[in-house]
Amino acid sequence: MASDLPSVLDAQRKSFLADGPPDAALRRNRIDRLLAMVLDNTEDFVDATATDYGSRSRSAALFAEILGMISVIEHTRAHLGAWMRPNRLMRGAGAFGLRAEVLPSPLGVVGVIGPWNFPVNLTVLPASAAFAAGNRVMVKMSEITPHTAELMRAIAPRYFDATELAIVTGGTDVAAAFAGLPFDHLFFTGSPAVGALVQQAAARHLVPVTLELGGKNPVVVAPDADIDRAATRIAHARMVNGGQVCVCPDYVFVPDGAVQRFVDTARRTLRDTYPTVIANADYCSSVNQANFDRVVRLIEDARERGARIDSVAPPGETLPDPASRKIAPTLIRDVDDRMLIAEEEVFGPVLVVRGYGDLAETVDYINRRPAPLVAYWFGPDDDDFRHFVRHTRSGGVARNDFAAQMIPSAAPFGGVGRSGMGAYHGKAGFDTFSHHRTVVGSDLPFSITGRAALPFTRPMGLVAGLALRRARSRTRRRLRASR
Numbered sequence: 001m002a003s004d005l006p007s008v009l010d011a012q013r014k015s016f017l018a019d020g021p022p023d024a025a026l027r028r029n030r031i032d033r034l035l036a037m038v039l040d041n042t043e044d045f046v047d048a049t050a051t052d053y054g055s056r057s058r059s060a061a062l063f064a065e066i067l068g069m070i071s072v073i074e075h076t077r078a079h080l081g082a083w084m085r086p087n088r089l090m091r092g093a094g095a096f097g098l099r100a101e102v103l104p105s106p107l108g109v110v111g112v113i114g115p116w117n118f119p120v121n122l123t124v125l126p127a128s129a130a131f132a133a134g135n136r137v138m139v140k141m142s143e144i145t146p147h148t149a150e151l152m153r154a155i156a157p158r159y160f161d162a163t164e165l166a167i168v169t170g171g172t173d174v175a176a177a178f179a180g181l182p183f184d185h186l187f188f189t190g191s192p193a194v195g196a197l198v199q200q201a202a203a204r205h206l207v208p209v210t211l212e213l214g215g216k217n218p219v220v221v222a223p224d225a226d227i228d229r230a231a232t233r234i235a236h237a238r239m240v241n242g243g244q245v246c247v248c249p250d251y252v253f254v255p256d257g258a259v260q261r262f263v264d265t266a267r268r269t270l271r272d273t274y275p276t277v278i279a280n281a282d283y284c285s286s287v288n289q290a291n292f293d294r295v296v297r298l299i300e301d302a303r304e305r306g307a308r309i310d311s312v313a314p315p316g317e318t319l320p321d322p323a324s325r326k327i328a329p330t331l332i333r334d335v336d337d338r339m340l341i342a343e344e345e346v347f348g349p350v351l352v353v354r355g356y357g358d359l360a361e362t363v364d365y366i367n368r369r370p371a372p373l374v375a376y377w378f379g380p381d382d383d384d385f386r387h388f389v390r391h392t393r394s395g396g397v398a399r400n401d402f403a404a405q406m407i408p409s410a411a412p413f414g415g416v417g418r419s420g421m422g423a424y425h426g427k428a429g430f431d432t433f434s435h436h437r438t439v440v441g442s443d444l445p446f447s448i449t450g451r452a453a454l455p456f457t458r459p460m461g462l463v464a465g466l467a468l469r470r471a472r473s474r475t476r477r478r479l480r481a482s483r
Contacts (some may be wrong), residue, residue, distance in 0.1 A: 001170070002177035005138075008166050009181050012109045012136040015163035021106050021134045024081045030131040030164060031077050035070070037159040038124055042066050044151055045120050052116075052145040054325055056241075057282035064241065065120045072425050073128045075409035080132040083430045086439075097443035104434040106134030108184035111207075113175065113198065115189045116144035116287055117244045122212075123152070126187045127165065129429030135185075140168045140178040144288055176201065183207050185433060189246075190214075191345075192370075192418050210422030210432055212246070213415050214345050215372035219252035220362050220388060222379025227258045230378035230400075231265035234351070236273070237402035239329060242284030243349040244291070247374045247403045250345060251335075251352035253362045259355045263310065263331055266351070270312040270329040278317050278324050285325040286348065292325040295348035298341045299330060307341075308333040359384055366392050370418035374398055374405055395419050 022030075038045065042062065049065060050056045089100040110130040114123035119142050127137045141149030146169070153167040168178060179186065179201035188198045189212040202209045221230045237249050254262045277283050286292035303309050310331040313319040319328035330350040335342050341352060356362050366375065375394035377385050389397055395415035396405030406413055406425075414423030424432050442448065 002174045005168065005174070005177055005181055008138060008162065008168070009109060009183070012138065012163050012166065016106070016108050016136050024084060027080055027132055027134055028077055030160075031073060031128050033159045034124060034128055034131065034165070035073055037155060038066060038120060041151070041155055044155075045148065048147040048151045049119065049145065051147045052119075053285055053287055055281060055283060055285040057284060060241065060282070060284070065118055069121045069125050069128075071409045072125060075426060076128055076132045076429065079427065080430060083132075083427055087436075089440075098440075098448075099442075100438070100440040103437045103439055104133070104430070105437045107433055107435055108135060110135045110137050110433055111178060111181060111183040111186045112137060112139045113178065113186070113188040113190070114139060114141055116142040117241060117246070119145045119148045120152070122189045126189075126210075126424055126429070129424050130185075130187075130433045133430050133433035135433055136164055138166045138168060138178075138181075138183075140170075140175055143169070143171045143175065180204060181207075185210070187424075187432075188212065195420070210424065211415070211420045212413075212422075212424075213373065213418065213420040214246040214347070215370060215415065215419040216250040216343075216345050217247060217372045217374050217376065217394075218362070218366050219249045219376035219378065220359070221252060221254045221258070221262065222377065222382075222384055223255050223359070224382075225379035227254075227261050228265045231262045232269045233401065234376075234378070235266040235269040235329070238351045239270070239273070239284075239349055240402065242286065242327075244284070244287060244347050247406070248347075249351065249376055249402075250372075251354060252376075253354050253356045253365075256355040256357050259333070259353060263333070263353055266331060266353075267310060267312055271314070274312070274314065274329060276314050276317070277319060277326050277328060278321050283326060286327065287325075289322075289325065291347065292320070292322070292327065295327055295346065295350065296320050298344060298346060298348075299327075299332070299350060301340045302332055302335060305336070305339050307335050307339060359388070363388065363391050371395070371416045373415045373419040374403070376402075393417065 045065065046058050046061045049061050050058060084104055086101040086103050089102065090098060112123055112126050123139050123141065127139060130137045141152055149169045153169050156165055156167045168174065179198045182205040186202045186207050187210045188195055192213045195211045195213045199209050199211065219234055234249055234252055240248060274280065274283060286295060299309060311319065311328045313328035319326060327349055332341065332350060332352045335352050335354065371393040373395040375392055375397050377388055377397065377399045379385060381399065385399065393416055398404035405411065410426040412423035412428030413425040414420050422432055
């Protein structure tokens with residue numbers, strides 16, 4: 001219940017303050033227990049997510065929910081000892097009695113609000129980073145995936161005391177109350193619209209937030225790209241988790257002369273991959289009726305406004321199907337800015353295909369819109385690609401493969417602008433949940449900073465004047481040289 005949340009937070013904070021910052025061994029132990037909680041119950045989690053969706057590939061869930069996070073967690077576990085070490089400053093000054101260092105310090109209690117599309121992966125990963133930094137963690141599971149949420153709540157006490165990790169379930173009222181708690185940091189994964197509400201709630205207590213949001217991720221197929229390979233990979237990428245992934249490609253720019261070939265290859269790929277849909281247990285359904293209705297509305301609005309809709313439905317199947325909440329893989333052309341799908345993130349098995357004549361058109365189009373979580377490029381690593389990287393904004397860039405920016409375990413993951421703020425994975429996650437605290441001590445026989453207080457002597461004025469003249473001269477020389 002929402003009314004219980006402050007007492008849970010208070011218990012975690014009191015325990016944190018009483019125990020002090022945990023050493024590396026305890027942090028690793030907490031990470032190990034977190035990982036064991038998932039690995040010991042993998043089949044139950046896979047079954048729970050399939051039940052929540054109605055239809056979701058167990059193999060895909062195993063890979064995306066469980067296996068996909070292990071390397072990131074293991075990287076964090078292996079390096080947290082090095083990340084915990086103080087950063088010594090002014091090393092030479094130590095011989096004269098001045099010691100300065102920056103200590104990575106735990107924040108305290110971290111709140112994590114998880115999403116419904118990957119309810120295990122996207123709560124466990126930020127929790128592991130928060131543990132690595134020495135914090136206690138409260139997790140609010142998504143109410144849209146209630147079976148997964150209840151499983152997590154039920155098994156967590158086998159592995160953790162509630163003062164270390166507390167799992168919270170409940171509806172939107174509980175989520176709103178959770179977002180308004182005076183955490184030491186709040187981490188949210190979800191849509192930009194809900195992220196704005198979370199940030200507003202956190203602002204009442206000046207709680208710093210990390211927002212992992214979404215966006216309309218663009219794809220550019222270069223003029224010299226292998227069209228068939230690009231079409232095949234992009235079609236597969238659009239269908240991951242039924243398109244319900246924040247890093248899925250949303251719309252693709254294809255050279256004008258290659259659009260038909262791209263569509264033909266994408267259509268053939270989708271038809272071959274999904275010979276059946278309604279009875280196909282591996283074909284992911286929309287997570288709930290609201291998301292099903294929203295995606296169908298986007299398609300129908302585009303149709304009514306003149307777009308060409310290519311529904312790759314298997315012969316004999318009528319799609320979309322409300323009973324199974326399944327929508328056929330869909331390719332849409334001739335989209336213009338009057339259509340809802342031009343502005344709204346699809347989050348479904350629908351790909352918009354656009355032609356272009358000049359690469360500058362694609363860069364201008366992307367830059368007129370909010371920065372996406374990832375920008376995709378299919379083609380060689382050449383001057384055109386480097387121009388694309390330099391002249392667009394996005395959380396990350398992936399070339400020739402889906403979510404390639406997430407392959408390195410040490411790489412930070414996060415958005416920019418409307419696609420999010422802050423990052424995690426690797427050291428970025430450790431830093432997100434740490435305060436880098438400066439500690440300086442002096443054993444000098446005089447005060448370095450005492451000159452800022454009375455009495456102000458004439459020699460002090462002369463020294464200040466000399467320092468000012470030197471700084472002005474140095475700056476002017478640099479400016480002349482730069483001209």
